[in-house]
Amino acid sequence: MHPGSEHVCQLxxxxxxxxxxxxxxxxxxxxRRRFATQLLLLVLVVCSLxxxxxxxxxxxxxxxxxxxxxxxxxxxxxITTIAERGELVEILRRRTDWFKIRTARGQEGxxxxxQMERTLTEAGVKTSFRDVLVEDYLRRKLEFGFAYGQFDFDxxxxxRVGYRLHENFLLELTLSQVPGDFSSTTLTYVSIMSxxxxxxxWSPYFSLGYxxxxxxxxxxxxxxxxxDADLANAGIGVRYYLTRQFVARLEFKxxxxxxxxxxxxxxxxxxxxxxxxx
Amino acid sequence: MKKTLNxxxxxxxxxxxxxxxxxxxxxxxxxxPEVERRNIRIPKINVDDIEIGLYGGILSVxxxxxxxxxxxxxxxxxxxxxxxxxxxxxxTVSDDSFRSLGIPIFTQPDTSLDYYHLSVGYNxxxxxxxxxxxxxxxxxxxxxxxxxxxxxxxxxNTAFNFGIGIRVLPKDWLAIRVEMRDMLFESDxxxxxxxxxxxxxxxxxxxxx
Numbered sequence: 001m002h003p004g005s006e007h008v009c010q011l012x013x014x015x016x017x018x019x020x021x022x023x024x025x026x027x028x029x030x031x032r033r034r035f036a037t038q039l040l041l042l043v044l045v046v047c048s049l050x051x052x053x054x055x056x057x058x059x060x061x062x063x064x065x066x067x068x069x070x071x072x073x074x075x076x077x078x079i080t081t082i083a084e085r086g087e088l089v090e091i092l093r094r095r096t097d098w099f100k101i102r103t104a105r106g107q108e109g110x111x112x113x114x115q116m117e118r119t120l121t122e123a124g125v126k127t128s129f130r131d132v133l134v135e136d137y138l139r140r141k142l143e144f145g146f147a148y149g150q151f152d153f154d155x156x157x158x159x160r161v162g163y164r165l166h167e168n169f170l171l172e173l174t175l176s177q178v179p180g181d182f183s184s185t186t187l188t189y190v191s192i193m194s195x196x197x198x199x200x201x202w203s204p205y206f207s208l209g210y211x212x213x214x215x216x217x218x219x220x221x222x223x224x225x226x227x228d229a230d231l232a233n234a235g236i237g238v239r240y241y242l243t244r245q246f247v248a249r250l251e252f253k254x255x256x257x258x259x260x261x262x263x264x265x266x267x268x269x270x271x272x273x274x275x276x277x278x
Numbered sequence: 279m280k281k282t283l284n285x286x287x288x289x290x291x292x293x294x295x296x297x298x299x300x301x302x303x304x305x306x307x308x309x310x311p312e313v314e315r316r317n318i319r320i321p322k323i324n325v326d327d328i329e330i331g332l333y334g335g336i337l338s339v340x341x342x343x344x345x346x347x348x349x350x351x352x353x354x355x356x357x358x359x360x361x362x363x364x365x366x367x368x369x370t371v372s373d374d375s376f377r378s379l380g381i382p383i384f385t386q387p388d389t390s391l392d393y394y395h396l397s398v399g400y401n402x403x404x405x406x407x408x409x410x411x412x413x414x415x416x417x418x419x420x421x422x423x424x425x426x427x428x429x430x431x432x433x434x435n436t437a438f439n440f441g442i443g444i445r446v447l448p449k450d451w452l453a454i455r456v457e458m459r460d461m462l463f464e465s466d467x468x469x470x471x472x473x474x475x476x477x478x479x480x481x482x483x484x485x486x487x
Contacts (some may be wrong), residue, residue: 069418071406071414072404072406072416073416074358074401074404074416075358075359076404076405077404077406077416091323092324092450093325093326093450093451094323094324094325094326095323095325095326095327095355095358095486096327096355096356096357096358097419098355098358098359099323100450138309146396148425155436157425157426157427157436169477176372177427177434179427179433179434179435179436181471184434184435186431216434218433219467243356244356274362276354
């Protein structure tokens, strides 16, 4: 991006803020204000990007007889030029398994990871553009995921965030929603997961959780009341390492809702999900 | 009492320091190896597999007409073929036509429709689009499908979606996307429980991070 773009961005920002602050508070201006907020967001995003464009790029030495430079990041794009052995090339960006590089002659193009793996850094060290491997994921702390399943006879959607406390233990926060025929239920959980064999591709696990249960009947039902309750669960499941930073999870959970001193309900849940670790 | 305790603690601490064995004297090597230290560091590269965008368009809600819809989407590109995408959307639905017949459906004339989805996309036809004679932009026609939740008239329902779209990249970090989708969910808002088809057409601008 052009070096002057940062100033343009600042100008934009200030003009948008003035427009935002000075106008009156009629309804028309409120919609304008909302529009201004959206615009502000967009400009912020673009500005943060242009600021990033100023940094210097990593340079590597070509070891293969040549690197093939394509017009786009995909196997089908035509090869327009090459970079020869011994040439120092700049790496501009990476998208999935493709690297955008600039040759010493200033030509740009996309190179596949397999070819980039055999390049050397300026210091003569082998580069490390390999994939994330199974052992890497035990060192990663944070995990995000989604799951879809069956909660008694209703579908359940779950979003989860996990923090790895130890190789064998994961602390997890989950939010689930059960949109049933007569009511919709929200489950919030804090749970601990134990993985006895964390480094195998198929890794079984056990989990225990405590949380809250909220059940809201549909508005079309007559004289139905909202229910809040404490919730506990025990689960068993298996994790399968897919590729890069992704893990698939299949699990079975038994939930117990403690509605009051004399009444408790139990539910069973099956779910299949995908998680990514960072 | 406290003072004596402190004294004892101090004494113990000092004792432990004194009693630690001194490290054994290492013998001086006969040959001093001259190794040049290599400067090893992990290469820093902009990995921009994440795409964040703002979208706007028209959502046609079955039985209730078409309304504007605004969305925020976050996508992660897994490979050159597949991506996963989360969508959060907001729209407002009005029951004006029912109300004019004297049968209001909602408690208020306008009700909100919010949904979130997690979808998987497949870049079916990657390619290039030529604009004029100097400008080539990478592009892709993709298929997308997923599941999520829709909150319509204060009721939550599971929703499924599928669609087709085109993505054009005028810059490596910027994408323009046009998409058509159908969102399906069960609703009993008109008394009978049935599956509703809700077509949606959106245009959006997304940046890669």
